[in-house]
Amino acid sequence: MASIIDPWGSSLPEDYEKIVREFGLETFDARLFPEPNKLMRRGVVFAGRDLKRIADCIKEKKPFYALTGIMPSNDRIHLGTKMIIENLRYFQEHGAQTYILVADLEAAAARGVALEEARQRALDFFIPAYIALGLDPKKTLFYFQSENMDVIRIGFQASKKITANEFRAIYGTNDPGRIVSAVTQIGDILYPQLGERQPGIIPVGIDQDPHIRLTRDFVNRTRRLRFFPPSSLYVRYTPSLDGGLKMSKSKPEGCIMLPEDVKTAVKRIKRAKTGGRDTVEEHRRLGAIIEQDMVFELLKQHLIDDDAELQRIHDEYKAGRMLSGELKEIACERMRAFLELFDKRLAAARVLVKKGGLNFVRYKKAAGLEESKR
Amino acid sequence: MASIIDPWGSSLPEDYEKIVREFGLETFDARLFPEPNKLMRRGVVFAGRDLKRIADCIKEKKPFYALTGIMPSNDRIHLGTKMIIENLRYFQEHGAQTYILVADLEAAAARGVALEEARQRALDFFIPAYIALGLDPKKTLFYFQSENMDVIRIGFQASKKITANEFRAIYGTNDPGRIVSAVTQIGDILYPQLGERQPGIIPVGIDQDPHIRLTRDFVNRTRRLRFFPPSSLYVRYTPSLDGGLKMSKSKPEGCIMLPEDVKTAVKRIKRAKTGGRDTVEEHRRLGAIIEQDMVFELLKQHLIDDDAELQRIHDEYKAGRMLSGELKEIACERMRAFLELFDKRLAAARVLVKKGGLNFVRYKKAAGLEESKR
Numbered sequence: 001m002a003s004i005i006d007p008w009g010s011s012l013p014e015d016y017e018k019i020v021r022e023f024g025l026e027t028f029d030a031r032l033f034p035e036p037n038k039l040m041r042r043g044v045v046f047a048g049r050d051l052k053r054i055a056d057c058i059k060e061k062k063p064f065y066a067l068t069g070i071m072p073s074n075d076r077i078h079l080g081t082k083m084i085i086e087n088l089r090y091f092q093e094h095g096a097q098t099y100i101l102v103a104d105l106e107a108a109a110a111r112g113v114a115l116e117e118a119r120q121r122a123l124d125f126f127i128p129a130y131i132a133l134g135l136d137p138k139k140t141l142f143y144f145q146s147e148n149m150d151v152i153r154i155g156f157q158a159s160k161k162i163t164a165n166e167f168r169a170i171y172g173t174n175d176p177g178r179i180v181s182a183v184t185q186i187g188d189i190l191y192p193q194l195g196e197r198q199p200g201i202i203p204v205g206i207d208q209d210p211h212i213r214l215t216r217d218f219v220n221r222t223r224r225l226r227f228f229p230p231s232s233l234y235v236r237y238t239p240s241l242d243g244g245l246k247m248s249k250s251k252p253e254g255c256i257m258l259p260e261d262v263k264t265a266v267k268r269i270k271r272a273k274t275g276g277r278d279t280v281e282e283h284r285r286l287g288a289i290i291e292q293d294m295v296f297e298l299l300k301q302h303l304i305d306d307d308a309e310l311q312r313i314h315d316e317y318k319a320g321r322m323l324s325g326e327l328k329e330i331a332c333e334r335m336r337a338f339l340e341l342f343d344k345r346l347a348a349a350r351v352l353v354k355k356g357g358l359n360f361v362r363y364k365k366a367a368g369l370e371e372s373k374r
Numbered sequence: 375m376a377s378i379i380d381p382w383g384s385s386l387p388e389d390y391e392k393i394v395r396e397f398g399l400e401t402f403d404a405r406l407f408p409e410p411n412k413l414m415r416r417g418v419v420f421a422g423r424d425l426k427r428i429a430d431c432i433k434e435k436k437p438f439y440a441l442t443g444i445m446p447s448n449d450r451i452h453l454g455t456k457m458i459i460e461n462l463r464y465f466q467e468h469g470a471q472t473y474i475l476v477a478d479l480e481a482a483a484a485r486g487v488a489l490e491e492a493r494q495r496a497l498d499f500f501i502p503a504y505i506a507l508g509l510d511p512k513k514t515l516f517y518f519q520s521e522n523m524d525v526i527r528i529g530f531q532a533s534k535k536i537t538a539n540e541f542r543a544i545y546g547t548n549d550p551g552r553i554v555s556a557v558t559q560i561g562d563i564l565y566p567q568l569g570e571r572q573p574g575i576i577p578v579g580i581d582q583d584p585h586i587r588l589t590r591d592f593v594n595r596t597r598r599l600r601f602f603p604p605s606s607l608y609v610r611y612t613p614s615l616d617g618g619l620k621m622s623k624s625k626p627e628g629c630i631m632l633p634e635d636v637k638t639a640v641k642r643i644k645r646a647k648t649g650g651r652d653t654v655e656e657h658r659r660l661g662a663i664i665e666q667d668m669v670f671e672l673l674k675q676h677l678i679d680d681d682a683e684l685q686r687i688h689d690e691y692k693a694g695r696m697l698s699g700e701l702k703e704i705a706c707e708r709m710r711a712f713l714e715l716f717d718k719r720l721a722a723a724r725v726l727v728k729k730g731g732l733n734f735v736r737y738k739k740a741a742g743l744e745e746s747k748r
Contacts, residue, residue, distance in 0.1 A: 105526065105527060105530050106530070108527065108530065108531070108743070108744045109527075109530035109531045109533065109534050110534055112744050113744060114741065114743075114744040115527075115739055115744070116739070116741070146523055146527065146739070147523070149520055149521070149523060149526075152479070152523075152526050153479060153482065153483075153489075153520065155554070156479050156480070156482065156483035156554060156558075157482070157483045158550075159483065159550040159551045159553070159554035159555075160483050160484055160550075160551040160554075161551075162550045162551070163549065163550070164547065164548040164549050164550065167548075167550055168548075173538065174538040174541075174542075174548035175537065175538050176532075176533040176534075176536045176537070176538065176541055176553045176557060177533045177534040177535075177536070179533070179550045179553050179554070180529070180530060180533035180534075180553070180554060180557060181533075183550060183554060184530075365489055365490070365520070367488065367490070369482070369488075370482045370486050370487060370488040370489070
């Protein structure tokens, strides 16, 4: 088992602690999992639900699944998605049957993307991008929502078991569009259990936790269907380069997407908010305030795989021996290498996808979903 | 054009007038349609929406459709359904492309009927029963909800255009199960327009009007999709034989289902509430109170096709020359003949269905449904 290092503050920022408390999450403990990945080791993964169930599957080599989705309404993907894939890959390497769903029904209804266009975007970009980020297509089953009526069937069932008050308590609304999306997500989350009931883990952003909660409520209410409640795993947001909580397309100056033009990325990193002091003299004397440094966060979350190397940079920078400009140089260099590698891998993955190297699941009309009341 | 006779009171009972007013329906006028069927001529059809649009299609021989559904969760069908099919048949004979959908997703989710069981019930009983009641299978397209993702697609779209308040105003609830059912019904109602936009008519019970309203609201709100708002046609309830507003399985003594054991039906008719007077002498002198006679209503709605014959019975009975017992004899005899004919036709229709004599529609992924916002 790898050593558990977290030199960058094992305590969670207040915002995240509040989330863990309010939503009733488990605080993540990397010792639970064998060979934790860098996001786990570094506290970027900060919480989850029912994680021991998944750890046990890994240790005892029992069947389980991991699942995430593609919303094919954009042209690029977010660095947050890169972390989701990194975690998905961890579970895939540790025995999970992996599922990637393309939320084309949702994209069509909510964003006006025609199904055919959604399919093309998924095949031309999103799936190759996920492969470029480490997903093993040979160990992955793919589906389009618009071709998977089993998902819809589970959603229908779920809708009958959820009350208006319960939905409002979780989502703060009874909007029909939100309800239809949410029950369909329940379908997506539980679909891999239709063939054989088994635990599953959904690595997601914390903003997706309501779907996890609703699904767990549904599972707990319909014990006769024998679904396992889904486990989940949450990563911190990648902060905006200007210091905001969350990198977002709506503030492009603080945001790096995939793919990204190297020059744009370098320019944005150079303007990022750092934890450097006002003068070199002061910086040398006091050292950097690492907790406020967006560039170090970028290195930690995305650009440096080796813990020892990150530790060295951390120590140098914190001690004031490394300046913010030097840290940015490292980050720009690593980002350039990462973006170039991503482009190369993306091109290769596109060829693979074009050759038909994906496994799609088909509508099975699996039995055992209806609870007979007769 | 047939003469428009309505000797049994052209004014609607108060309950129905209230419905017409409150829901903003059109009062039905049989003169609108060529060769109106007996339900139209006799005021059993009492209201509708956008009927001129359909009448124009008939007169100008323009394409339109008629649609109804099967809820395959019961073993028998209701006399109300018999009237729906009679109206459906009218439109079919006047040029409508007819659709019959099997609501197996809904039956599975709401009533715990497994999809395979729902399919068997539809093929073994409901579809043959509809054919036995006059549906022409050669002019009908059938589908199972669980095989028609286009329906789901429209439902998804619709869910995004409907607010929680609007839904509550129509249905009195924001229950997720109701919402999912309702948007799926919007999908069913508009599905025939996916290939080519055209008017359509849905003959339904008045209790189904909320779905019509919601669908019309959705259509009017998404003009770019160019759907025609659905027209609808409403029949009165078949009253319970004991005088209640509505025949219902929950009060079996007042109810005749299809199929029905002849002896049971005869026994129930013999116990029915009539408009006969307390004594023969009084009956001869004052005549029957036809408006309160459940047996006459049964003849009018279901058992006598010929207007002249019904008129003769009406006049005799109203004048007191015919006694309630004699009326019941007529009704029992007609019911026996009808039930025996139904059984015979049902058997023949089953053979037809088993031979594969139905046309099923398949998932088309029709274009033109997404409203691009890009």
